[in-house]
Amino acid sequence: MVMTPEVLTLSETPWLFTGVMLVKIAVAFVVTLLIVAYATYAERKTIGRMQTRMGPTMTGPKGLLQPIADGLKLFFKEDIIPAQSHWAAFILAPMMILAPAFISIAVIPFGGDLHFNYDGVLYAVPMQITDLNIGLLFIIAMAGLGVYGIVLAGLASNSKYALLGGIRSTAQMISYELAVGLSIVVIFMLSETLSLRGIVAAQQLPLWGLESVSYIPNWYIFCQPLAFGLFVIGSMAEINRTPFDLPEAETELVSGFCTEYSAMKYALFFMAEYANMITVSAVATTLFLGGWGGPFYGWINFLLKVFAFMFFFIWIRATFPRLRYDQLMFLGWKIMLPLALVNIVLTGIAILLW
Amino acid sequence: MAANTETMTINMGPQHPSTHGVLQLILELDGEIVVKATPHIGFLHRGIEKLSEHRTYHQTIPLTDRLDYLAPMSNNLGYVLAVEKLLGITDEIPERVQRIRVIMAELTRLKSHLVWLACHALDIGAMTVFLYCFRERECITDIYEKVSGARMTSNYFRVGGLAEDLPDGLEGDIRDFVESMPAHIEEYEGLLTGNKIWQKRTIGVGEISAEAAIDIGITGPALRASGVDWDLRRDNPYSGYEDYDFDVPVREGCDTFDRYKVRLDEMRQSTRIILQALDKLKPGPILADCPKVVLPAKQDVVNNIESLIHHFKIVTEGFKTEPGEIYQGVEAPKGELGFYLVADGSAYPFRMKIRPPSFVNLQGLPQMVEGKLLADVIAVIGTLDIVLGEIDR
Numbered sequence: 001m002v003m004t005p006e007v008l009t010l011s012e013t014p015w016l017f018t019g020v021m022l023v024k025i026a027v028a029f030v031v032t033l034l035i036v037a038y039a040t041y042a043e044r045k046t047i048g049r050m051q052t053r054m055g056p057t058m059t060g061p062k063g064l065l066q067p068i069a070d071g072l073k074l075f076f077k078e079d080i081i082p083a084q085s086h087w088a089a090f091i092l093a094p095m096m097i098l099a100p101a102f103i104s105i106a107v108i109p110f111g112g113d114l115h116f117n118y119d120g121v122l123y124a125v126p127m128q129i130t131d132l133n134i135g136l137l138f139i140i141a142m143a144g145l146g147v148y149g150i151v152l153a154g155l156a157s158n159s160k161y162a163l164l165g166g167i168r169s170t171a172q173m174i175s176y177e178l179a180v181g182l183s184i185v186v187i188f189m190l191s192e193t194l195s196l197r198g199i200v201a202a203q204q205l206p207l208w209g210l211e212s213v214s215y216i217p218n219w220y221i222f223c224q225p226l227a228f229g230l231f232v233i234g235s236m237a238e239i240n241r242t243p244f245d246l247p248e249a250e251t252e253l254v255s256g257f258c259t260e261y262s263a264m265k266y267a268l269f270f271m272a273e274y275a276n277m278i279t280v281s282a283v284a285t286t287l288f289l290g291g292w293g294g295p296f297y298g299w300i301n302f303l304l305k306v307f308a309f310m311f312f313f314i315w316i317r318a319t320f321p322r323l324r325y326d327q328l329m330f331l332g333w334k335i336m337l338p339l340a341l342v343n344i345v346l347t348g349i350a351i352l353l354w
Numbered sequence: 355m356a357a358n359t360e361t362m363t364i365n366m367g368p369q370h371p372s373t374h375g376v377l378q379l380i381l382e383l384d385g386e387i388v389v390k391a392t393p394h395i396g397f398l399h400r401g402i403e404k405l406s407e408h409r410t411y412h413q414t415i416p417l418t419d420r421l422d423y424l425a426p427m428s429n430n431l432g433y434v435l436a437v438e439k440l441l442g443i444t445d446e447i448p449e450r451v452q453r454i455r456v457i458m459a460e461l462t463r464l465k466s467h468l469v470w471l472a473c474h475a476l477d478i479g480a481m482t483v484f485l486y487c488f489r490e491r492e493c494i495t496d497i498y499e500k501v502s503g504a505r506m507t508s509n510y511f512r513v514g515g516l517a518e519d520l521p522d523g524l525e526g527d528i529r530d531f532v533e534s535m536p537a538h539i540e541e542y543e544g545l546l547t548g549n550k551i552w553q554k555r556t557i558g559v560g561e562i563s564a565e566a567a568i569d570i571g572i573t574g575p576a577l578r579a580s581g582v583d584w585d586l587r588r589d590n591p592y593s594g595y596e597d598y599d600f601d602v603p604v605r606e607g608c609d610t611f612d613r614y615k616v617r618l619d620e621m622r623q624s625t626r627i628i629l630q631a632l633d634k635l636k637p638g639p640i641l642a643d644c645p646k647v648v649l650p651a652k653q654d655v656v657n658n659i660e661s662l663i664h665h666f667k668i669v670t671e672g673f674k675t676e677p678g679e680i681y682q683g684v685e686a687p688k689g690e691l692g693f694y695l696v697a698d699g700s701a702y703p704f705r706m707k708i709r710p711p712s713f714v715n716l717q718g719l720p721q722m723v724e725g726k727l728l729a730d731v732i733a734v735i736g737t738l739d740i741v742l743g744e745i746d747r
Contacts, residue, residue: 047481047482050482051481051482051484051485051486052485052486052489053485160362160364160365161364164364164383164386164728167385168386242479243479243551245479254370254371317481318481318482319480319482319545320479320480320549320551321475321478321479321480321546321549321551321552321555322478322479322551322555322729323555324554324555324727324729324730325386325727325728325729326727327554327555
């Protein structure tokens with residue numbers, strides 16, 4: 001006999017619901033933190049290989065303890081707050097960057113439902129902390145909040161290089177958020193939902209509903225390659241990765257907005273950068289690559305796709321030089337934004353016709 | 355409401371990741387646009403010119419290593435050629451010495467250009483090129499180490515010859531390395547030349563016209579990228595450069611991209627020169643037959659009273675020159691490196707004036723960056739290929 005799983009709700013089983021929720025949050029948070037730590041290791045190893053060197057080798061076997069050693073070192077460093085800085089904003093800024101980066105993880109579906117038996121009842125638990133019906137908007141909003149941290153860091157440091165970094169990031173984020181936001185409008189149009197779970201579910205069908213090509217899933221990367229390209233380029237700009245790492249362009253602005261930061265506060269910026277990288281990879285996976293769908297078990301597919309994305313970002317960093325400020329603006333406003341708009345119009349026409 | 359705007363003065367350097375040492379630039383910024391750029395130099399001043407006035411001619415050679423420390427053998431070469439000219443023994447330098455000097459000078463050009471490309475690319479954000487270049491530079495430092503015992507401050511050339519002959523088997527090592535070099539240059543070009551971002555960052559950036567370049571006195575690749583066909587190796591040959599068949603790359607673009615291309619082509623030409631020199635290298639003496647100037651062999655010092663006296667005189671008081679003044683310029687990797695020596699007949703130069711190419715080329719910086727963006731300043735500092743050891747002396 002097959003039991004229909006029941007969905008946990010707060011009103012019917014409050015204790016079980018709360019418990020499961022806390023476990024989910026803890027798991028998602030710890031896993032993300034672990035990936036953040038080892039993303040730095042993976043980046044150093046991968047780029048090292050690409051650049052004919054070894055990367056970390058000395059700390060632990062094959063340098064595997066390097067992220068932990070780095071973390072410990074930064075944790076025990078003296079925490080300097082410059083005398084001329086605005087101390088409250090200075091302390092607040094790194095938190096304001098890190099928090100949104102982690103919060104976005106809350107709405108991302110990692111896999112299908114997890115079933116478990118409790119008290120004779122079969123419950124279904126979605127592998128997602130919460131399925132907001134405006135999930136995608138929430139992520140865009142959180143990405144927008146992250147900018148405040150950078151701007152605040154730039155202003156509060158009271159340093160000219162930090163200020164320039166802050167100004168650059170403001171302009172960059174505003175320009176690219178528009179392009180990114182518009183590029184994913186087509187996803188809402190196709191899936192007719194903003195819930196990330198719904199978007200993933202829509203991508204599990206065969207491509208364009210055609211049975212003849214049923215081996216190709218209906219991932220939006222196949223029907224919206226332009227939107228995918230715009231999204232990836234735009235998100236690289238939003239998370240300050242090379243070639244768009246202007247706000248912290250080391251060779252120009254020393255360290256940009258985090259020039260004056262030290263110790264754990266600096267580590268928070270660093271963690272935020274990698275957490276953002278994970279978030280962006282996860283969102284791209286969810287929107288364009290069919291989320292957890294694929295040949296393996298749910299969340300394994302998801303993680304593989306996320307790692308593939310992160311590898312791509314790392315690879316780009318090893319390959320490309322940095323754009324200039326005016327070229328970045330040109331690319332954002334005069335190329336990506338019109339392309340995204342054209343894409344929306346074309347998709348609209350296509351939906352109307354078919 | 356009229357906006358109240360003012361420019362921001364920013365202090366770039368001497369502690370800054372990409373001012374190539376201790377250059378300080380006072381930049382006046384209007385937003386990201388550079389209104390005024392003023393280079394401040396002198397943080398690395400060691401008084402090499404003054405120090406040389408209290409040293410015998412031989413004792414100054416190690417100081418020249420520390421001028422352009424990325425191209426020590428070029429400095430050695432310029433200096434010893436100047437002293438030889440002052441002594442009038444230029445024609446007595448053995449052929450083997452001249453060949454080895456050319457090989458070393460061209461290896462030095464490769465070495466210097468590799469560091470330039472590495473840092474230039476890193477400044478613009480292409481990190482991988484940096485490590486690729488340093489991989490090849492490592493081979494050159496190894497060769498340096500084998501001939502002179504030092505990886506950077508070579509102190510290898512002597513007035514009248516060389517400190518030591520090449521160690522056994524080194525010719526083969528040099529040939530292997532140099533033959534592999536063109537493929538590596540292709541590799542760097544593969545990462546950069548066709549790269550759209552690299553082109554955007556370099557084409558039309560830091561332009562300087564041929565007239566302006568000549569007015570300032572810019573030399574070297576920076577001049578040749580502005581369309582002026584001038585190379586001392588060909589136009590005023592020294593050390594037997596007239597025996598080699600090589601091209602002088604010239605381009606008309608006047609910008610950072612063309613300076614990049616010119617330097618890469620120069621690296622290819624350097625490999626040609628080295629291979630020709632290796633082919634022409636024959637066994638022979640490595641010191642000129644000038645007993646008043648050149649230290650005798652140790653064997654002679656212990657067996658021969660004449661040699662003992664020469665050895666004693668040269669070591670204790672150095673050799674004396676006729677009074678006079680000469681100028682000798684060489685085509686160093688960064689441009690024309692000149693040594694102007696005034697001798698008063700003693701064992702010390704009365705005055706030594708160095709014409710460092712970086713110092714002169716740096717003067718082009720303000721007009722190349724003013725009105726441009728902050729990021730272009732970085733690109734221009736990179737493309738000028740300055741070394742502060744040479745600018746401050």
